[in-house]
Amino acid sequence: MLTEIREKILKGTIQVFNKKGLKLTMDDVADELKISKKTIYKEFSGKDEIFETMVDYVFDNIKVREKEILACKDYSTIEKIRLFLSAMPESYRNINFQELYSLKDKYPKVYKKLQKRLETGWEPAFKLLEQGKEEGLIREDADLKIFKIMMEASLERFFEKNVMKGSGRKYNDYLNEVVDILLNGISV
Amino acid sequence: MLTEIREKILKGTIQVFNKKGLKLTMDDVADELKISKKTIYKEFSGKDEIFETMVDYVFDNIKVREKEILACKDYSTIEKIRLFLSAMPESYRNINFQELYSLKDKYPKVYKKLQKRLETGWEPAFKLLEQGKEEGLIREDADLKIFKIMMEASLERFFEKNVMKGSGRKYNDYLNEVVDILLNGISV
DNA sequence: TGGAAACTGAATTTACAAATTTAGTTTCCG
DNA sequence: CGGAAACTAAATTTGTAAATTCAGTTTCCA
Numbered sequence: 463m464l465t466e467i468r469e470k471i472l473k474g475t476i477q478v479f480n481k482k483g484l485k486l487t488m489d490d491v492a493d494e495l496k497i498s499k500k501t502i503y504k505e506f507s508g509k510d511e512i513f514e515t516m517v518d519y520v521f522d523n524i525k526v527r528e529k530e531i532l533a534c535k536d537y538s539t540i541e542k543i544r545l546f547l548s549a550m551p552e553s554y555r556n557i558n559f560q561e562l563y564s565l566k567d568k569y570p571k572v573y574k575k576l577q578k579r580l581e582t583g584w585e586p587a588f589k590l591l592e593q594g595k596e597e598g599l600i601r602e603d604a605d606l607k608i609f610k611i612m613m614e615a616s617l618e619r620f621f622e623k624n625v626m627k628g629s630g631r632k633y634n635d636y637l638n639e640v641v642d643i644l645l646n647g648i649s650v
Numbered sequence: 651m652l653t654e655i656r657e658k659i660l661k662g663t664i665q666v667f668n669k670k671g672l673k674l675t676m677d678d679v680a681d682e683l684k685i686s687k688k689t690i691y692k693e694f695s696g697k698d699e700i701f702e703t704m705v706d707y708v709f710d711n712i713k714v715r716e717k718e719i720l721a722c723k724d725y726s727t728i729e730k731i732r733l734f735l736s737a738m739p740e741s742y743r744n745i746n747f748q749e750l751y752s753l754k755d756k757y758p759k760v761y762k763k764l765q766k767r768l769e770t771g772w773e774p775a776f777k778l779l780e781q782g783k784e785e786g787l788i789r790e791d792a793d794l795k796i797f798k799i800m801m802e803a804s805l806e807r808f809f810e811k812n813v814m815k816g817s818g819r820k821y822n823d824y825l826n827e828v829v830d831i832l833l834n835g836i837s838v
Numbered sequence: 839t840g841g842a843a844a845c846t847g848a849a850t851t852t853a854c855a856a857a858t859t860t861a862g863t864t865t866c867c868g
Numbered sequence: 869c870g871g872a873a874a875c876t877a878a879a880t881t882t883g884t885a886a887a888t889t890c891a892g893t894t895t896c897c898a
Contacts, residue, residue: 487860498871503862608827612804619803639796647835675890686841691892 464519468505470495472519475512476557483561484568513565513572516557521579524553528586540599540645543590547641550583551617555633560621584610591648604648616640652707656693658683660707663700664745671749672756701753701760704745709767712741716774728787728833731778735829738771739805743821748809772798779836792836804828 464472474495478486488509492499506512531537531545566573591609594600620636652660662683666674676697680687694700719725719733754761779797782788808824 488862489860496871498873499862500864500872501870504870509861604831605827608824609831611807612800612828612831615803615807616800619799636796639793640800643792643797643800643832643835645835646837647831647833649834676892677890684841686843687892688842688894689840692840697891 465505467501468515469519471497471502471505471512472516475516476520479516479561480558483558484564510569510571513569514575517562517572517576517579520553520557521583523556524550524583527553532586539590539594539597540649543587543594544641544645546587546590547613547645548637550587551637552634554617554621560618598650600648601650606648609644609648613640613644616644653693655689656703657707659685659690659693659700660704663704664708667704667749668746671746672752698757698759701757702763705750705760705764705767708741708745709771711744712738712771715741720774727778727782727785728837731775731782732829732833734775734778735801735833736825738775739825740822742805742809746809748806786838788836789838794836797832797836801828801832804832 471491475486475491478490478494482490488499488502491512492502502512506515527549528546531542531549534542537545562576563573565576588606588610591600591606595602595604617637617640620633620640659679663674663679666678666682670678676687676690679700680690690700694703715737716734719730719737722730725733750764751761753764776794776798779788779794783790783792805825805828808821808828
């Protein structure tokens with residue numbers, strides 16, 4: 463669990479991270495939160511630890527939502543999959559996800575954690591999809607690995623550029639359409 | 651039409667381009683073809699013109715294949731769409747497509763041509779897809795713009811990294827599965 | 839006519855020191 | 869305790885002059 467002050471610092475860091483990206487400084491975060499650096503350094507050993515904890519924080523929030531979906535007895539497998547696939551990227555909206563990737567070079571440890579959590583984040587989705595196959599809802603020959611790549615590529619493309627500019631579509635519309643097309647694409 | 655010597659130079663340029671990327675030099679191309687720079691400069695005004703002609707060359711080759719598909723009376727609309735969508739990226743295999751994008755900064759004119767040809771390259775596909783809607787083969791409410799974005803993102807992801815490493819899948823398998831999922835995804 | 843090789847000016851890269859920024863610490867103070 | 873602000877060593881950025889590379893031309897030669 464997270465103490466109040468740690469959560470406050472993490473939220474502030476994410477706030478600044480979304481504005482200034484990877485280049486945020488400890489002073490930026492302290493200014494944003496109107497606390498002194500001393501307080502930050504009392505809670506965190508340094509920038510590395512903050513970034514690492516930030517990744518955990520983002521993904522732990524996703525997990526909460528996902529557990530809710532999985533636990534609900536009222537949803538069919540296909541409904542669960544749809545909700546699950548939507549929940550993943552929806553949670554990413556809180557943080558500049560594209561920028562998160564830029565941690566690769568300077569914070570390889572954080573980046574590895576990010577990748578690992580992205581990977582394990584897919585596991586329950588895969589389980590559901592396999593279950594869908596067993597229930598005859600999903601094409602037996604559908605390649606889930608490719609499905610995953612397409613999903614990731616389509617979503618990241620949206621994070622990259624604002625693909626929707628001009629068209630009246632909102633983020634969630636786009637997200638739903640992507641999930642629809644892909645899910646439809648592998649359904650029987 | 652292209653003279654023999656111009657085509658030879660273009661092929662050689664593509665060859666070197668795939669090895670050395672944007673950073674190829676005129677000497678590289680001359681060495682590759684075992685001709686002297688003089689010969690190249692007799693045919694092309696300079697590097698810019700070669701790159702521009704190279705883009706045209708790649709896309710004109712695609713067009714030939716596409717015309718064949720469109721003209722064939724034996725194919726249904728849905729078959730045409732499938733073949734059409736496969737033909738586009740298949741043609742890109744001859745050239746390092748990812749690297750082509752890197753022309754953006756140093757050769758903005760070439761890059762604009764590339765974008766324009768990519769854009770117009772989609773037009774007949776859109777026509778077919780609209781026709782598919784009219785024939786009741788494709789969901790009336792399917793968002794073709796999003797479909798296009800997903801297709802592009804999925805394919806570019808493959809050009810980026812060799813996503814298929816490890817898995818026994820070959821390029822064409824991947825391509826077909828992507829087209830299958832997407833086409834299935836917007837079909838009724 | 840075209841290859842080999844030399845040539846030139848412009849562009850690009852390299853190298854490196856000076857200037858700036860910043861992570862993390864310390865001091866003083868209420 | 870925690871804020872404000874100063875401090876230091878290390879990292880990053882900036883400026884720039886020297887070195888290198890390269891596009892495009894020219895010369896000589898077969």
